[in-house]
Amino acid sequence: MSQITVVEEVPLNEPVLVEGFPGIGLVGKIAADHLVDVHGMVHHANVHCEGLPPVVTYAADNRALRTPVRLYADPETELMALQSDVPVTPAAAVEFAECFAGWYEETEVLPLFLSGLPREKDVSPPDLYGLTAGPADPRAADVDLEAPPESGLISGPTGAMLADALRRDLSAVGLIVESDPQFPDPEAARTLIVDGIDPIADIETPIEGLTDQAEEIKEAKEAFARRMQQANEESSQAEPLKMYQ
Template sequence: MARITVLDDGIELDGPTLVEGFPGVGLVGKIATDHLIEAHEMTHYANVHCDGIPRVAVYQDSDPSLTTPVRLYVDPEADLVALRSDIPVAPDAATEVAGCLDGWFDETDTFPVFLSGLGREKDEEPPALYGIATGDGDDALTGAEIGAPPESGLVSGPTGAMLAESLERDRDAVGLVVESDPQFPDPEAARILIQDGIDPIAGTETPTDGLVEQATEIRNAKQSFAKRMQEATEESSQAEPLKMFQ
């Protein structure tokens, strides 16, 4: 049964900003949300039970307690929620997962910020960041001075399914698309997501020096996860140029 199990009823949310971190190209969404959770010392707020999420149990280092592979973390003072996913979601399950979370978005009046990587080979230029929106989400992009994409494209995977759900319901939402390494975890692209996208939209201040200083450590820690993603690329949330399909 699809449900969101809240672990702390004492936490109240008032129209929070949610940052979605399903894994995709460069693992940028996951790296960014994992960093937000650690930097803001966010509280494990809820477990996500959605049809389409693999029935597995997750445990953490130095903690015997089991939990779900997809979880919500919250910083009540900042009205910030982060969705952390420890697994990819199969493409045929993306719509089910999107519909499950959509109901919770409605209940909590959540403003979602969806994250996606656009595969680009690395060069000396910093990764470019673009914004897409549904409903009145473009107002948030304008306020954060995030530019529009320079070419047509599409977003796939669970992130694409949730954007499609927001479009169908005319929900205010934004998607942040950042150029990312197509083969390896990309902490630098995740830093751009936080610094130039998430923080201006959510009104937060997140230290990101560690993402650059510990880039090698982060890449090594995420490498096995990235390998699994490469072996099943159709499960990734990613942005792709539309001309590939024309």
């Protein structure tokens, strides 16, 4: 059963919902958090589905406690975002997916489920791929999203929610972006927003802050790599010869 508690009513007609659970490169969370911030989205509802950890969170410089998973909405852009401060374990993903789908099945929401595809970073921009479940939705039909070049599997809460949408024959879009498998990847989140979310939702999102984050993380990763290289050069170590590989 859906357990969505409304905090503030927001007039919406046919919103696009962006799912922001943590995952590879934190791309979904970075994208959803950025959308909430730059569009000034309103805290619309709290999510109390089974499968979520029994914890509370709090924000910096704010004494108010809050639920770890929340819905935000913006009536001007007809945009919603699922913001999560916690991951959902694989064992709990199915319970959460059934609960959450029970809510958006009763609305005109088009959910966009976000996932990172592990790829080592290089100088080229990350590729973005699109997948669909259920009936074709006109909000996504005119957006030219490339299909993945190879077979794959989507796991975790994102995969569970897409599987539930497929089972219920509900319209849903899966956006997969190539992402850093080890570090937060704001560049991949930027690609999600500019090439996927904005065209489908028919909005324009400022992304200057994400560009700054990408440069800062790049510099931090390079500094980390230099420190690791120096440590390896200065310390004794044993390495396998790999004679049989």
